[in-house]
Amino acid sequence: MFRHFDRKQQRELAGCEANHIICAKRHQFFFFVSGVTFSYGTAGFRADGLKLSSTVFRAGVLAALRSLKTGYAVGLMITASHNPITDNGIKIADPDGGMMAQDWEPFADALANAPDPQSFVKLVLHFAKEENISLSRESSAVILLGRDTRPTGESLLEAAKQGIKCIIGSVALDMGIVTTPQLHWMVRSKNMGMKASESDYFMQLSESFRCLMDMIPKEMTVKGIVTQLMVDGANGVGGDKLEQLKTLLTGLQIQVKNTSKQGEGILNEGVGADYVQKEKVPPRCFGPNDIGLRCASLDGDADRLVYFRISKINSSSIDLVDGDKILSLFALFIKAQLHCLNKSESDGLRNVLPARVGVVQTAYANGASTDYLKQLGLEVVLTPTGVKYLHKKAAEYDIGIYFEANGHGTILFSEYFLSNLQKMGNDLASSNAGSEPHKAALRLLAVSKLINQAVGDALSGLLLVEVVLQYMGWSMQNWIELYDDLPSRQLKVKVADRTAVITTNAETKVVQPFGLQQAIDAETAKYHQGRCFVRPSGTEDIIRVYAEAFSQEAADSLARSVSQHVDHFLGFRTSQKSD
Numbered sequence: 001m002f003r004h005f006d007r008k009q010q011r012e013l014a015g016c017e018a019n020h021i022i023c024a025k026r027h028q029f030f031f032f033v034s035g036v037t038f039s040y041g042t043a044g045f046r047a048d049g050l051k052l053s054s055t056v057f058r059a060g061v062l063a064a065l066r067s068l069k070t071g072y073a074v075g076l077m078i079t080a081s082h083n084p085i086t087d088n089g090i091k092i093a094d095p096d097g098g099m100m101a102q103d104w105e106p107f108a109d110a111l112a113n114a115p116d117p118q119s120f121v122k123l124v125l126h127f128a129k130e131e132n133i134s135l136s137r138e139s140s141a142v143i144l145l146g147r148d149t150r151p152t153g154e155s156l157l158e159a160a161k162q163g164i165k166c167i168i169g170s171v172a173l174d175m176g177i178v179t180t181p182q183l184h185w186m187v188r189s190k191n192m193g194m195k196a197s198e199s200d201y202f203m204q205l206s207e208s209f210r211c212l213m214d215m216i217p218k219e220m221t222v223k224g225i226v227t228q229l230m231v232d233g234a235n236g237v238g239g240d241k242l243e244q245l246k247t248l249l250t251g252l253q254i255q256v257k258n259t260s261k262q263g264e265g266i267l268n269e270g271v272g273a274d275y276v277q278k279e280k281v282p283p284r285c286f287g288p289n290d291i292g293l294r295c296a297s298l299d300g301d302a303d304r305l306v307y308f309r310i311s312k313i314n315s316s317s318i319d320l321v322d323g324d325k326i327l328s329l330f331a332l333f334i335k336a337q338l339h340c341l342n343k344s345e346s347d348g349l350r351n352v353l354p355a356r357v358g359v360v361q362t363a364y365a366n367g368a369s370t371d372y373l374k375q376l377g378l379e380v381v382l383t384p385t386g387v388k389y390l391h392k393k394a395a396e397y398d399i400g401i402y403f404e405a406n407g408h409g410t411i412l413f414s415e416y417f418l419s420n421l422q423k424m425g426n427d428l429a430s431s432n433a434g435s436e437p438h439k440a441a442l443r444l445l446a447v448s449k450l451i452n453q454a455v456g457d458a459l460s461g462l463l464l465v466e467v468v469l470q471y472m473g474w475s476m477q478n479w480i481e482l483y484d485d486l487p488s489r490q491l492k493v494k495v496a497d498r499t500a501v502i503t504t505n506a507e508t509k510v511v512q513p514f515g516l517q518q519a520i521d522a523e524t525a526k527y528h529q530g531r532c533f534v535r536p537s538g539t540e541d542i543i544r545v546y547a548e549a550f551s552q553e554a555a556d557s558l559a560r561s562v563s564q565h566v567d568h569f570l571g572f573r574t575s576q577k578s579d
C-alpha cells in the first residue's frame with residue numbers, strides 16, 4: 001500500500017515551530033509492509049530486498065536526524081552481509097565510524113514500523129523536539145551512502161536519497177559500491193578532517209602495509225615463508241576491492257577467486273566467510289589444486305575474515321583458522337611489540353610506555369582460545385554477540401583487540417596511547433634510531449593505520465595477518481598448531497517465541513524461562529570439558545545452541561540434548577499445550 005503525505009500534512013509540517021520543515025515530496029517511497037515488524041537488531045534492518053524500500057527511505061530520514069543531532073557526517077550502508085542475494089539491509093554508521101548509538105535503536109524501530117505517513121511525521125517531530133534537534137534551514141546533515149553488489153542496492157539507494165531529502169538542507173554523498181568497513185572508515189576519516197575517498201583508503205592500507213613489511217626482521221625473510229595467498233571473495237564487493245588493492249602491494253601475491261564479476265557465481269552461495277566457518281568446507285572454486293595453500297575467505301560485505309587450508313587427506317574438508325585464532329595471532333604480535341618497546345636499555349634511562357591491553361570475545365569463542373589468551377597473561381572479557389558490544393568494550397583499553405569467532409574484529413588504539421607512542425617514537429628516532437624499541441614503536445604506529453579503527457575490516461585484517469605471519473616466520477601449519485580447538489557444535493531450534501529467552505553474563509546464562517539454565521547445567525556436567533549456552537538469534541527467528549566438549553561426539557550429544565530441553569521449554573508443542 002503506497003501512501004502520500006497530503007497537503008494538510010505538508011502545511012502542518014511547514015507551520016511547525018520556526019521553520020522546522022520536513023520536505024515531504026517524493027513520498028512514493030512511503031508504504032507500510034503489513035505483517036512484518038522491523039527491528040534494528042544486531043546489525044540494522046534486514047529483509048527481502050524487494051520489500052525494503054520504505055524502510056530504507058525511513059532510514060534515510062533517521063540518518064539525517066542523526067547527523068543533525070551530532071553535528072557530523074554519518075554513514076548509511078545498504079547491505080545484508082552474508083545473507084542470500086535476494087535479501088538486503090540498511091545500517092547507520094555514527095560519526096566516529098562505529099555503529100549507531102544504541103539509545104537510538106528504539107526510535108529507529110518506531111520509525112521503521114510507523115503504520116502511516118501521519119504517525120511517521122508525528123514521530124519525527126516528537127523525537128526531534130525531545131532530542132533538541134533543530135530542523136531549521138540553517139542546519140544541514142551530511143550522509144555518506146554506500147552499497148554492496150546486491151541487485152536491489154541501486155533502487156534502495158534511491159529510496160535512501162529520497163528519505164534524506166525529506167530533511168531540508170541535507171546532503172547525501174554517494175560513495176558508490178564499497179565494502180561496509182570502507183564506508184565506516186570514510187565516515188570516520190571525514191569527521192576527523194582527513195582524506196576520505198576510496199583511493200585514500202587504499203593508499204593508507206598499502207602504505208602502512210609496506211612500512212610493516214619493510215621492518216620484517218632479516219632472519220625471517222630468509223626463512224622463505226610462502227607469500228602466496230588464495231582469497232575467496234564471496235562473489236561480492238570484497239573480492240573486487242581486493243583486486244584493486246593488491247595492485248598497490250609488494251611482497252605478497254594474492255589470487256582472488258569469487259569476485260562479483262559475471263559468471264563467477266552468486267553472492268554468498270556456497271562461498272564466503274560465514275559459509276566456510278559454519279560448514280567447515282572449502283568455498284566453491286577451491287579444490288584439490290589448492291591443497292596445502294594458505295587461503296582466506298571474506299563475507300559478502302567484507303567485514304568478516306577467516307583463514308583455512310584444504311586438508312591433504314580429504315579435499316572437501318578444511319583446517320579452519322577462525323576469528324579466535326586471528327585474534328590470538330594479533331595478540332601475540334602486539335604483546336611482542338610492547339615487550340620490545342619497554343625492554344630496558346643498558347643506560348636504563350628510557351621511559352617506558354605502559355599500555356592496558358584488553359582482549360574481547362563472545363561466548364562463542366572456543367574455550368581453548370580463551371585459555372591460550374589468559375596463559376599469555378592477557379585480560380580477557382566477554383560481551384554479548386554483536387560488533388556493537390565488542391567494539392564498545394575494546395574502546396575502554398589503550399589497546400583493545402576484539403574478535404568474534406565468525407571473523408568480525410579489529411584492534412583499537414586509544415588516542416591517548418597513540419599520542420604517547422608518537423612522542424616516544426620521535427624521542428627514540430633522535431636518541432636510538434633503528435633500535436628494537438624504535439622499530440616496535442614504528443610497527444605499532446603502522447598497525448594503528450593499517451587496521452581499521454572504525455570497525456572490523458576483512459581487507460585490512462588480511463594484510464595484518466600476512467605481515468604478522470612474515471614477522472614471526474610462521475607457516476600456516478605453525479598458526480594452526482597455536483592451540484587445538486575444543487570440538488564444538490552449533491544447532492538452531494525453532495521456537496514459538498524466541499524473545500521468551502532472556503540471558504545474562506554475556507549470554508552465558510539463561511535467566512528466563514525459569515528452570516532452563518538448571519537443565520543446561522545438569523547436561524553440561526555430564527561431559528568432560530563441557531560448556532554450553534543458548535541465546536535468541538538477533539538475525540533469525542530461532543534460538544541458537546552452542547556446545548563444546550572434549551570430543552566431537554560429546555559436543556554433538558550435549559548440543560542435541562540441550563536443544564531438546566529448549567524445545568521442551570519453548571517449542572511449539574509447549575505453546576500449544578499452554579494455549
Ligand code: 16G
Binds near residue numbers: 042537540
Ligand atoms: C551480525 C553481527 C555479528 C554477529 C551476528 C550474530 C554486526 C556487524 N554483525 O552478523 O556481529 O555475530 O549478527 O548473529 O554486528 P545471530 O544473532 O543470528 O547469532
Ligand code: MG
Binds near residue numbers: 082299300301302304
Ligand atoms: Mg558482513
